[in-house]
Amino acid sequence: MTWDPKKYVQFGDFRNRPFFDLTARVLAEQPKQVIDLGCGPGNLTATLAERWPAAEVLGLDSSAEMVAAAEQQAHPANLSFALADVAEWTPPERVDVVTTNAVLQWVPGHQELLKGWLAALKPGAWFAMQVPGNFGADSHRLMRELAESAAWSERLAGVLRHRDAVSEPAEYLQIFIDAGMRADAWETTYQQVLQGDSAVLNWVRGTGLRPVLNALSAEEAERFEAEYSVQLDQAYPPREYGTVFPFRRIFVVGQKG
Structure with a gap:
């Protein structure tokens, strides 16, 4: 899947806050x-290198576009970047901290990967x-x-995931505890106030809509967005101060016992 680093960081304040809360x-x-x-475009990974200047900090991403943007x-x-497929990654024996922010929802079966990663971590x-x-x-x-409608189902069958995309906080907490972690799980719903026309459409263009855009031609993508945008404006009506877009996030932090 191709990514647009510039589009991804367009809503930097809103996308960055969960990382810092985590x-x-x-x-x-x-x-x-x-x-x-x-690591995406690497701007948040850089804050880890600044926080721990004596540490070797490595940002990994499967997108060549993102890694290129990070390196530039x-x-x-003390910070470096490299291409890597999360689905094939294993923790090095000496790693002390692993962070993964808004990534695992793209990885089918990441719950099983998570179990292996946590088991491989050293104590502490x-x-x-x-x-x-x-x-x-x-x-x-x-x-x-819309993707499942008669007009689009043939082109977009199987493109969007839902039921197995992520687990609930309690399920992740159990995975961490079973792996011998002292863990904390929580969730937060941010009431994001977005500015500008088609505010929610512009937001999802940077993340959730990427699989659809990648599956369609430029002309098809324009038509899909036009239909989708009308529905979004009804679901998220703009107000005089902006468009309110609630966004729920799930967090888990643990230390190996």
Whole structure:
């Protein structure tokens, strides 16, 4: 799947906040190796390198476009980036902190991968994850219904996932505890106020709509977006101060016992 780094960071304040809420609960003091799985354009990974200047910090992403964008920006000397497929990754023996922010929802069966990763961590190592929990929201429901309609089902069959995209907080907590982690799981629904015309459409263009856009031609994508945008504007009517877009996020942080 191709990604647009510029589109992804368009709503930086809203996309960044869950990362900081997540990593604030990682209490590692002097880690030597830190890995950010699914680092994207690297701007948030850079904050880990600044927080732990004595650590070797590595950002991994499966998107060549994202890694290229990360490498082009100025970043601390202790930070590097590399291409990697999360589905084939295993934690190095000496890693002290692993973070993964809004990535695992793209990986089918990530719950089983998570069990293996946590089992492989050394005692004292930290693992912090965050995934969106809004697959039942109108933004995703309307997208799926349109994709499954007679006009689009032939082109978009099987493109969008829902039921198995993420687990609930309690399920992730159980995975962490079963792996011998001291863990904390929670959820937050951010009431995001987006600005501009077609505000919610512009938001999902950077993430949730990417599978649809990648599956369609430019002309088809324009038609799909036009239909989808009308429905979004009805579900999320703009107000005088902006468009309110509730966004639920699921967090888990744990340290290996």
